[in-house]
Amino acid sequence: xxxxxxxxxxxxxxxxxxxxxxxxxxxxxxxxxxxxxxxxxxxxxxxxxxxxxxxxxxxxxxxxxxxxxxxxxxxxxxxxxxxxxxxxx
Numbered sequence: 001x002x003x004x005x006x007x008x009x010x011x012x013x014x015x016x017x018x019x020x021x022x023x024x025x026x027x028x029x030x031x032x033x034x035x036x037x038x039x040x041x042x043x044x045x046x047x048x049x050x051x052x053x054x055x056x057x058x059x060x061x062x063x064x065x066x067x068x069x070x071x072x073x074x075x076x077x078x079x080x081x082x083x084x085x086x087x088x089x
Contacts (some may be wrong), residue, residue, distance in 0.1 A: 003070025004045050007031055013038065014072035015050070017065070023072060036068065043068050 006012070007028060013036070014023040019029040026038035035051070036043040042051040048068035051057060057064040 002074070004036060004068070004077070007036065007045075007073065008076055010076040012045065012074040013043075013068045013070075015043075015066050016039065016069050019071070021065075023069070024066075025074075 030037040047059040049059040049064040050066045
């Protein structure tokens with residue numbers, strides 16, 4: 001895995017759009033060993049690639065229109081929310 005090993009529900013991740021130039025903060029709503037779910041969006045846990053079956057997006061060898069950047073993850077604090085997060089839904 002590449003940076004998502006310690007991800008928890010409630011953490012805030014950065015969905016990178018526009019070739020990585022535009023970050024969109026999303027709250028993690030569910031996690032499996034293969035999928036990270038942020039409300040309406042799903043991402044491959046190993047690569048961070050957005051999964052959208054309607055668009056044919058997914059991890060390699062498929063193409064994707066956005067991805068999660070693990071270096072921008074904001075972990076849930078002991079108070080139950082990520083520090084200073086503006087969360088998109």
